[in-house]
Amino acid sequence: MDNPARTTILRLMTTDTTYDSDILVIGGGLNGSCMALAAAQGGLTVTVIDTLSGETRADPAFDGRSYALAVTSQRMLAALNLWQGLADHAQPMQQIKVTDGRVGDSAAFLGLSFDAAEMADGPMGYMVEDRHLRAALLDALAATPGITHRTSATVVAQSTDTTGACVTLSTGETLRARLLIGADGRQSGTATRAGIRRTGWTYRQSALVCAIAHEKPHNGIAHQLFLPPGPLAILPLTENRSAIVWTETTDMAQRINALPEEDYLKVLRPRFGDFLGAISLAGARYTYPLGLTLANALTAPRLALVGDAAHGVHPIAGQGLNAGLRDIAALAHVLTHAIRRGEDFASPQVLDRYAAWRRFDTATLALATDVFNRLFSNDNPLLRGLRDLGMRMVNATPDMRRAVMREAAGLSGDLPDLMRG
Template sequence: MQDMLVVGGGYVGLSAAVAVKQAAPHLDIAVVEAAPEHVWQKDMRASAIIAAATKMLEVFGIWGEIQPEAQPITKMIVTDSRTADPVRPVFLTFDGEVEDGRPFAHMIPNAVLVRALRGVCDRLGIEIRHGLSATGLKTEENRISVTLSDGSALESRLLVACDGVRSKLRDLAGIKTVSWDYGQSGIVVTVEHERPHNGCAEEHFLPSGPFAILPLTNNRSSLVWTERAHDADRLVAGDDLIFEEELERRFGHKLGALKVIGERRAFPLGLTLARAFVAPRFALAGDAAHGIHPISGQGLNLGFKDVAALAETIVEADRLGLDIGSINILERYQTWRRFDTFRMGVTTDVLNRLFSNDVMPVRIARDVGLGIVDRIPGLKSFFIGQAAGIAARNNPRLLAGETI
């Protein structure tokens, strides 16, 4: 029987396994992943990782491996306009540094992050089983049993579900959600451009949704392009020339000629919040607990906050000789994380509804608000500190760069 079983071998699942095993090497931990073993190597996307999360990666001992392939975000600008507007006025700018030499975020290729996390799993002796999904769940007084797609079953003192926003385990555990669809999709694509971006990220608020340009290494940028769902499907499935023309209308010409690299994909956008994060011998983390709009770039980072809080809760309980799967222990994690998650979900929901429209009185009000923030240095510093996770209250130790 395992001490802890993690279902879901993405960034959050692997990080949860590493965080607990590193601090409590005597615990027996395994990871079950539905995807084939090498599929992660084909992921051409990148993710924005905030400063607090990079401190956790430093504690894991893998930031030195990741950093050469990470692009610091040194500046961010925010505009509000229509697609056809010849000029996009800048209403808000942020300098990217929150501490000496530490930018508020980095853009990291997904494959690089997973490779580093898998490497530390190997070094710590964490077993990863591939190609298996959960089909059944049974909770007993001292254990929880997971039936897998190959007919086998694994038993553990604690099960951590990191199996995504459509979590099968969340359903099997009987945890309900609050959710709705925005009628939008996020088109994710990487482009190459002639001129350097100098580490500057841009978020253009357009009537159909935000268009984010996120810098990557080597004169490349990752785009998160929000459109109404039917338009996004049409663009992704349509002619290359039309797609590139529509992209250029939104991107502009400031970085020269553009070239799309790799495939373009569209992901439906919605809000999903679990009504509970825990059950006896069971905990949710990452997108299984919360799926939010990408307008703030905080989705994955919320998952890393879950990991840090859950690991600290589990390890401290183990050191006191307590049962790590006890509902009393797990409720400490839920109390720690649920309000922050709810607040971020509400914030992204309000921001998306506020900025994804072309109602003139609303546009005037939001532009005035952005302008006020831009002119008050203390307020700007507060917002950037919150976004970077540095100024967050009651941060878990891993997010402060401290061992558990």
């Protein structure tokens, strides 16, 4: 039996040649909002379809979530006129220290140490809290001509033809545009409705996420500890606080997250010692399962995927949001350059350029995070010896160390316009 919503879409697409906007962005989170701003800066009109209400998006409470922004991501936010309002809330990362150890191992090997002083591009990155980034994006969406932000709206059907895309909302309303962009997360309905399959697996791990206030200053140093159950990241925030992303087996993570606050801290404290002095929880704490998921295609007729809708990777390197922003910068670059040449910016030929640009990078990131997680999330003596030897070699070779730093900062490869600074 035909889907009534799809039938309505097909009828409208064959009889109505008008467009509500140039682009429909499905998903109102960080990636969807940045995509809208990047497209609008290129002269395109955009409608953002957001399942959450405006009040939920604008909640100013600190919930413990924060993001590590690479240098190129910071450049992009500056190019989108967002950084001026974020700079006072951003904590520069001046050093990154990597340790391979065990819980209670006071003599754990300090495997790698990266210092921003070795780079000519300033800090190695910045930590920004989710609440500040969300607020800046919401303000920019509201202030940018050509952007319509539809909140509390759900897409129930979509279709495309040779001239555009059309979606039906849960209200029965239909919207039409030249291009549809899916920025709706790992369970992307946009991808599913387009028939794009996914490849991936779970790690039987979950991330415990929280923020802590601490007695001693962090001095802008980020720490990555590799423990047998999984990595533990301690990432500096403003106001003498740090973000914690802590990986355990899924069963253990659920048990730990259910503990009272003091018992939770008793489990956390011995995992990284007392170098920050006394600690306490700041904000909420939560847990989410970890896995790898890749869309088998980044594009379809009149459709492109960005962010977690295109690829969801292990947080071991903190590159999830950075990879999404790189998608957005690349897609905006391709679209705006096509417009300057007088091309149909949503044609298969143009979208193929985006897919070709991002396909290798996303596959490489997925492979790297998967291999690193499997290599380090164990206490096998042979593997531990090999990885410690590898880290010593990188640490002792300045050229290799700088190459790793530039890769982490997003400075390697062909950069889109928005990330060039």
